[in-house]
Amino acid sequence: MSPILSLTDVTLVHGDGEETVTALDKVSLEVSPGELVAIVGPSGSGKSSLLAVAGALTTPTSGTVRLADHDLGTSSPRELARIRRDQIGFVFQSGNLVPALTSYDQVRLPLTFGKVSDPRDPAELLAEVGMDHKAKRRPHELSGGERQRVGIARALVTRPHLLLVDEPTAALDRQRSQDIVGLLAREAHEHDVAAVMVTHDHDVLHHCDRVYEMIDGRLNAVATSTD
Amino acid sequence: MFLALRELVFARGRFALMGSVVALIAVLVVLLSGLSVGLVNDGVSGLKKMPVSSFAFQEGVAKDSAFSRSIVTRDAVEKWSEQDGVDEAAPFGNTLVNARSDEGVEIDLALFGVETDSFLAPEAAEGSGLTDAPDGIVISETAAEEGIAIGDVIRLKPSETPLRVVGILDGQHTYGHVDIAYLPLKTWQEVRAGARPGETVPPRTYDEFTAVAVKDKPDAEVDVAAADKAAGTTSFTLEESFGASPGYTAETSTLQLIQGFLYAISALVVGAFFTVLVIQRRQELAVLRAMGASTGYLLRDSLLQSLVLLVVSAGIGVGIGLAGGAALASTPMPFSLEAGPIAVATVLLITLGLVGAAFAVLRVTRVDPLTALGGNR
Numbered sequence: 290m291s292p293i294l295s296l297t298d299v300t301l302v303h304g305d306g307e308e309t310v311t312a313l314d315k316v317s318l319e320v321s322p323g324e325l326v327a328i329v330g331p332s333g334s335g336k337s338s339l340l341a342v343a344g345a346l347t348t349p350t351s352g353t354v355r356l357a358d359h360d361l362g363t364s365s366p367r368e369l370a371r372i373r374r375d376q377i378g379f380v381f382q383s384g385n386l387v388p389a390l391t392s393y394d395q396v397r398l399p400l401t402f403g404k405v406s407d408p409r410d411p412a413e414l415l416a417e418v419g420m421d422h423k424a425k426r427r428p429h430e431l432s433g434g435e436r437q438r439v440g441i442a443r444a445l446v447t448r449p450h451l452l453l454v455d456e457p458t459a460a461l462d463r464q465r466s467q468d469i470v471g472l473l474a475r476e477a478h479e480h481d482v483a484a485v486m487v488t489h490d491h492d493v494l495h496h497c498d499r500v501y502e503m504i505d506g507r508l509n510a511v512a513t514s515t516d
Numbered sequence: 517m518f519l520a521l522r523e524l525v526f527a528r529g530r531f532a533l534m535g536s537v538v539a540l541i542a543v544l545v546v547l548l549s550g551l552s553v554g555l556v557n558d559g560v561s562g563l564k565k566m567p568v569s570s571f572a573f574q575e576g577v578a579k580d581s582a583f584s585r586s587i588v589t590r591d592a593v594e595k596w597s598e599q600d601g602v603d604e605a606a607p608f609g610n611t612l613v614n615a616r617s618d619e620g621v622e623i624d625l626a627l628f629g630v631e632t633d634s635f636l637a638p639e640a641a642e643g644s645g646l647t648d649a650p651d652g653i654v655i656s657e658t659a660a661e662e663g664i665a666i667g668d669v670i671r672l673k674p675s676e677t678p679l680r681v682v683g684i685l686d687g688q689h690t691y692g693h694v695d696i697a698y699l700p701l702k703t704w705q706e707v708r709a710g711a712r713p714g715e716t717v718p719p720r721t722y723d724e725f726t727a728v729a730v731k732d733k734p735d736a737e738v739d740v741a742a743a744d745k746a747a748g749t750t751s752f753t754l755e756e757s758f759g760a761s762p763g764y765t766a767e768t769s770t771l772q773l774i775q776g777f778l779y780a781i782s783a784l785v786v787g788a789f790f791t792v793l794v795i796q797r798r799q800e801l802a803v804l805r806a807m808g809a810s811t812g813y814l815l816r817d818s819l820l821q822s823l824v825l826l827v828v829s830a831g832i833g834v835g836i837g838l839a840g841g842a843a844l845a846s847t848p849m850p851f852s853l854e855a856g857p858i859a860v861a862t863v864l865l866i867t868l869g870l871v872g873a874a875f876a877v878l879r880v881t882r883v884d885p886l887t888a889l890g891g892n893r
Contacts, residue, residue: 337889346806346886367810373885374808381888385803387519389526394518401518402809427526443807455889 292319293450293483294343299352301338301506312338313349314506322450322481325474327494329487329511330503336487337455339503343485344377344453345369357450374402378444378482380454380473384436386428392439393424396446405447418442418472434465438472445476452477454486458493470496520821534789535829538869541782542833543840545775545865549857550841552771554850559764562626562656562689562696563757567635570740571608571757572596572728572749579752582727582760583610588749589723595747596728601736602743606634609704609725612694612762615679617670621663625655625670626691629704629725636729638698640683642666647682650703654683659695675712679703692762693850701725775861779868787872790822794879798887805885814880822873826866834862 301313312335320326330336341347342354345361346369354361359372373379386395396411415421418438428436437457444452454473458466470486470493477484486497494500500511524531573586588607596605609629616622630636632646639645640654643666655664664670668681679699689696699707702722709717728749732738744751752760759765794801801814838858844851 340889341886344806344889346889370805370808370810372808373806374810377808379803379806379888381803381806385799385888387800387804389519389523394522398518399807402807402813 292321293357294318294320294485295353295355296339296343297353297355299342299349299354301335301342301347302350311506313342315352316506316508318343318501318508320451320483320485322483323478324499325477325484325486325497327486327488327497327500328503328508329489329491329494329500334503335506336503338506339508340453340455340485340487343451344379345372371403374399375405375447376450378447378449378452380437380440380444380452380457382456383433383460384428384440386436386439386443388428391425391427392420392431392442395428395439396442399443399447407448409446409448411442411446414442414446415439417476433460434469437461437465437469441469441472441476445480445482448480450483452482452484454484454488456488457486458488458490463492466490466493467496517817517820520817520824524821524824531825534786535825535832537785538782538826538829538865539833539836541778541785542830542862542865543837545778545861546834546837546841546853546858547844548771548775548778549861550837550844550851550853551849552768552775553854553857554852555767555771556758556764557688557852558690558693558850559761559767560691560758561687562628562691563754563761565687565689566729566754567731568729568754569732569738570730570751570753572605572730572744572747572751573726575744575748575750577750579756579759580765582750582752582757584612584762586726587724588726588728592728592747592749596730596743596749599738599743599746601733601738602730603733603736604635604731606631606636606729607701607725608636608727608729609701609708610691610727611704611708612692613707614673615670616673617664617668619663619668621670623659623662623664623670624694625659625697626694627704627707628691628696628698629701629708630698631701635731638683638685641686643681643683645683646698646700649680649682650700651677651679652682652700653679654685654698655681656685656687656689656695656697658688658690659697660684662695672707675707675710677703677707677711677713692764779864782865783868783872785872786822786826786869787876790818790873790876791879794818794876798883801880801883802885802888805883806888811881815877818877818880819870819874822870822877823866826869826873830862830866830869834858 296316296318299313299316303310303312328336342349348362396415400408415424418441420438457469474496501508502511573582574588577586593605593607611627613625613627615625637646638654666681669678671678705721709721711717841853
């Protein structure tokens with residue numbers, strides 16, 4: 290299958306003058322629909338920068354980023370917001386849910402940002418991530434793993450092409466981490482979503498189709514673990 | 517609205533606290549509005565109800581003491597009535613006096629001396645208007661409420677001049693916080709000269725009065741400067757002449773200043789509240805922006821939230837203010853609730869509150885969606 294996300298020779302430099310930091314150094318990466326790609330690496334290695342570039346949150350200093358038919362490097366901020374809304378789903382650390390909303394409303398929220406052509410049914414999606422029994426609870430009444438499940442449902446409701454996942458297991462115990470990453474893999478495979486996950490957690494890599502390691506802004510493929 | 521309303525419900529304690537501040541300000545605004553309308557009525561309601569376009573005073577008179585200092589003569593009346601666009605001009609006399617009725621009611625009066633056949637002659641709601649009787653007076657309804665009735669005799673101090681109440685006007689007619697009594701100009705002139713009953717006064721007394729009351733023809737433009745020059749007067753429009761009523765300018769400007777401060781306080785308080793709220797929601801807003809919420813969406817949502825907060829709390833405050841005001845209106849305090857000024861004050865309060873909120877809410881445009889990634893900074 291042809292890749293939905295392709296990064297070619299992407300370089301991202303922070304700061305100016307003498308104090309510059311190269312966050313991404315000629316990074317190339319292709320992700321196809323239905324694939325879960327993991328990116329591991331130490332803090333400050335540029336993992337978050339990769340998510341920011343792939344997620345249309347920042348434009349790279351050089352190189353090209355293509356998502357479906359869009360060249361993210363030449364899009365205006367308004368277009369980027371639209372692309373994020375329609376084509377990208379974000380799963381953040383510890384869910385990052387809106388405190389005022391119930392689980393059901395969290396999932397409906399992205400549909401209020403603007404017209405979505407073919408959304409998934411929020412109630413059904415909530416059931417799929419195993420949270421239908423807590424549809425009326427607010428984030429402060431949920432455990433870390435439950436919040437993460439609601440966050441995953443929220444990211445998927447617009448049927449995005451690309452799912453970007455930022456340290457989903459940072460605040461979870463071993464068993465919950467396995468459950469959450471297993472859920473992500475299943476969603477990616479079943480709904481043909483291209484998923485990129487940044488993580489510290491080497492114990493969850495066996496759920497992933499490909500694994501890359503990021504060191505000092507360079508991306509290297511890692512031999513896939515036994516599955 | 518999706519997010520705004522749910523947040524209002526979720527953080528209801530916090531919003532209720534803010535709302536009660538706005539509501540209290542609204543209560544104050546309503547009470548102040550009632551007080552200023554009441555004071556204005558007390559100060560100049562008698563002037564307002566006269567069928568007069570302008571008053572021509574003695575040349576060069578200071579505006580704030582025009583009614584008490586000015587002296588003009590019959591000449592001026594003739595000159596004014598000859599001017600193009602002037603319908604009628606008539607002599608008008610104005611003095612403040614203390615009096616006491618034979619029933620023992622102490623009362624302060626503003627004596628308005630008018631010619632009984634001029635356009636200034638009042639129409640009475642009870643009894644008769646001014647008659648040929650030199651001692652007949654027509655008093656404000658508010659004076660009647662103090663305990664003065666038709667047929668009563670009141671005596672002016674210190675001259676002991678007796679005057680007989682022949683009619684009562686419809687509604688409040690006051691000037692300088694004192695009830696008005698209309699009386700024939702000739703009698704007014706004698707009172708002003710300080711004559712005791714039966715005493716003769718110099719002939720020129722009958723040629724002098726306070727001002728020329730001028731009524732313009734409908735839609736006519738009067739060349740005021742030329743008329744003043746011809747008649748040797750300084751004229752003020754009816755509204756301008758309110759400033760000559762004792763204490764009027766000082767009272768209204770003080771109340772306006774307080775009201776102005778309240779509007780400013782409301783804008784600043786609401787602005788400060790939403791500033792803190794936006795700063796507190798920074799991480800959440802970054803997440804929303806990362807998820808693709810446009811700046812317009814977030815601005816609309818926050819502004820709608822502040823609008824709902826302001827309208828609801830101002831509504832409650834105005835309600836409480838009106839209830840409290842109704843209680844005050846039955847006391848002797850000069851207080852009068854009128855829909856117009858209260859509506860204007862409420863709209864101003866809400867509008868300025870929104871301006872304050874808008875400044876705060878503009879901060880959402882500066883939230884970087886990039887901060888949604890990584891730890892909860």
